[in-house]
Amino acid sequence: MSYKKPEVLAKNQPTGSYSAGCPEKTGTCWRSCEIRK
Amino acid sequence: MFIKQSNDTFIRKYNNIGYIYNQRTKHDRIYDETGSIFLSKLTRTPKNFNEITEELQSIFTSANRAEIENDLKDFILELEKDKFVIVGESKNDVESKDYLFSYSFEDPKKSTYSFLNPEKYQTILSTTDFFDNYLRNNPQIIDMEMELTSRCNERCLHCYIPHENKLNDIDAQLAMDILCQMKELGGINISLSGGEPFLHENFISILQSARKNDLSISILSNAVLLSNEIMSCIKDANISQIQISLYSMNQKEHDKITQLQGSWKKTIDNIERLISENIPVQISCPVMKINQFSYIDVLKWGYDKKIKVNTDFIMMGRTDFSTDNLKFRLNSIETTQLIKDIIRNDKEYIEQLDIEPKSNKFDDYKNKPVCGVGISNICMVSNGNFYPCSGWQSYILGNAYKNSLKEVWENSENIKFLRSITNSSFPQCLSCEARDYCSMCMVRNFNESNGDMFKVNKNFCEVAFITKKEVENYKSKRK
Numbered sequence: 001m002s003y004k005k006p007e008v009l010a011k012n013q014p015t016g017s018y019s020a021g022c023p024e025k026t027g028t029c030w031r032s033c034e035i036r037k
Numbered sequence: 038m039f040i041k042q043s044n045d046t047f048i049r050k051y052n053n054i055g056y057i058y059n060q061r062t063k064h065d066r067i068y069d070e071t072g073s074i075f076l077s078k079l080t081r082t083p084k085n086f087n088e089i090t091e092e093l094q095s096i097f098t099s100a101n102r103a104e105i106e107n108d109l110k111d112f113i114l115e116l117e118k119d120k121f122v123i124v125g126e127s128k129n130d131v132e133s134k135d136y137l138f139s140y141s142f143e144d145p146k147k148s149t150y151s152f153l154n155p156e157k158y159q160t161i162l163s164t165t166d167f168f169d170n171y172l173r174n175n176p177q178i179i180d181m182e183m184e185l186t187s188r189c190n191e192r193c194l195h196c197y198i199p200h201e202n203k204l205n206d207i208d209a210q211l212a213m214d215i216l217c218q219m220k221e222l223g224g225i226n227i228s229l230s231g232g233e234p235f236l237h238e239n240f241i242s243i244l245q246s247a248r249k250n251d252l253s254i255s256i257l258s259n260a261v262l263l264s265n266e267i268m269s270c271i272k273d274a275n276i277s278q279i280q281i282s283l284y285s286m287n288q289k290e291h292d293k294i295t296q297l298q299g300s301w302k303k304t305i306d307n308i309e310r311l312i313s314e315n316i317p318v319q320i321s322c323p324v325m326k327i328n329q330f331s332y333i334d335v336l337k338w339g340y341d342k343k344i345k346v347n348t349d350f351i352m353m354g355r356t357d358f359s360t361d362n363l364k365f366r367l368n369s370i371e372t373t374q375l376i377k378d379i380i381r382n383d384k385e386y387i388e389q390l391d392i393e394p395k396s397n398k399f400d401d402y403k404n405k406p407v408c409g410v411g412i413s414n415i416c417m418v419s420n421g422n423f424y425p426c427s428g429w430q431s432y433i434l435g436n437a438y439k440n441s442l443k444e445v446w447e448n449s450e451n452i453k454f455l456r457s458i459t460n461s462s463f464p465q466c467l468s469c470e471a472r473d474y475c476s477m478c479m480v481r482n483f484n485e486s487n488g489d490m491f492k493v494n495k496n497f498c499e500v501a502f503i504t505k506k507e508v509e510n511y512k513s514k515r516k
Binding site: 002004005006007008011012 | 064067072096099104105112166
């Protein structure tokens with residue numbers, strides 16, 4: 001397999017982290033499907 | 038040098054990318070194909086640097102050892118900075134440095150959002166933006182909710198599951214089989230819910246199975262039935278969090294909502310026990326007419342206890358399309374007051390108001406999915422049915438007694454249809470000036486309109502315009 005240095009394609013940012021689920025939109029940052037109970 | 042994957046870190050390979058995620062800090066990172074192979078060599082037990090180098094050299098035969106060593110060192114040190122991996126001089130050194138969650142940290146709930154600090158802004162793509170594009174073309178199960186039982190010891194007034202349907206436990210063997218399938222398909226986050234999950238007699242076995250399958254575990258519960266045995270197993274499982282419903286600091290109000298006398302005291306006592314055991318707790322506090330004046334005390338109590346409290350006031354109709362539970366929903370005047378209160382009291386909410394709205398990039402926005410159902414999320418309930426999410430129980434994707442998880446994910450016609458839905462499927466929303474303030478949700482449309490997911494519920498519009506007005510008021514006064 002050919003080799004190249006490992007590269008970061010994306011990381012958690014203030015503008016978005018998949019794992020934190022936030023922020024989606026201004027003022028509606030709750031993921032309401034996760035706080036439904 | 039010895040290296041290990043931290044207790045809170047999860048690693049997956051999706052096609053030609055690698056994903057690493059920390060359930061405590063919520064930091065995550067996506068690597069290219071070489072990075073995915075480097076990640077695959079990390080383990081939960083300490084490993085010698087030379088051993089990893091040799092494993093990589095056996096794959097990249099054209100590269101020389103010095104080059105791989107240098108790149109691996111950079112790779113490991115970068116991951117160490119964000120606590121994805123632990124590095125030390127010996128195996129014991131590495132093990133001793135890998136800490137577990139503790140409320141003795143200065144502010145444990147804050148660590149989750151530390152990356153919101155503007156000092157850490159960087160030019161690299163965010164994981165949200167990357168996955169928004171990637172998952173559209175490569176649907177991948179990442180999150181799954183498993184309803185272990187529909188039975189519940191409480192009868193919450195606003196609950197979206199009809200009380201007469203709260204009868205079934207999931208077959209424990211089936212649940213464990215699906216958890217294994219989820220791991221094989223690359224899933225990471227499992228939410229064990231109900232009903233009340235502690236009512237399932239095999240809750241502990243199912244929890245242990247999730248741990249064995251290297252899944253990041255969340256539990257949704259009212260905590261009333263938390264026994265010492267269950268708590269000990271939760272501690273051992275190093276869960277991501279237990280989310281507990283607490284409606285008020287006023288005992289009578291809480292018990293009136295749950296319709297279970299004495300539930301407030303048991304829930305509060307058990308939250309305290311979980312904190313004393315350093316198990317991460319998050320409070321869910323749906324707000325409705327009964328607790329609209331007292332929920333703020335839950336926010337304050339949580340803040341003092343270093344617990345994050347989420348409030349939600351957009352109630353969902355029942356899964357059988359009955360809507361009598363919605364009589365407890367806040368009206369527009371009450372909603373306005375609530376949003377003002379949140380802006381005044383929720384510091385984390387304020388921090389997030391300054392972030393640029395996603396939908397500013399309009400062309401990209403209109404082609405995005407509305408949410409992650411069928412793209413990265415799925416739900417399974419106690420009778421074996423798969424649904425898009427837990428509230429969407431009149432839209433069946435398949436059944437675990439007849440289909441494997443893979444078959445449902447790849448072949449269900451209903452899931453394929455969900456994947457075809459984007460923001461542009463709601464044209465009236467695209468041109469709406471309150472679009473950035475709206476949390477429109479298809480299942481809430483569906484349950485309130487006899488099954489029409491495209492009929493936008495007017496409550497969303499009302500709340501979005503109220504939110505827009507109050508946020509803009511706050512921002513103009515701040516200037």
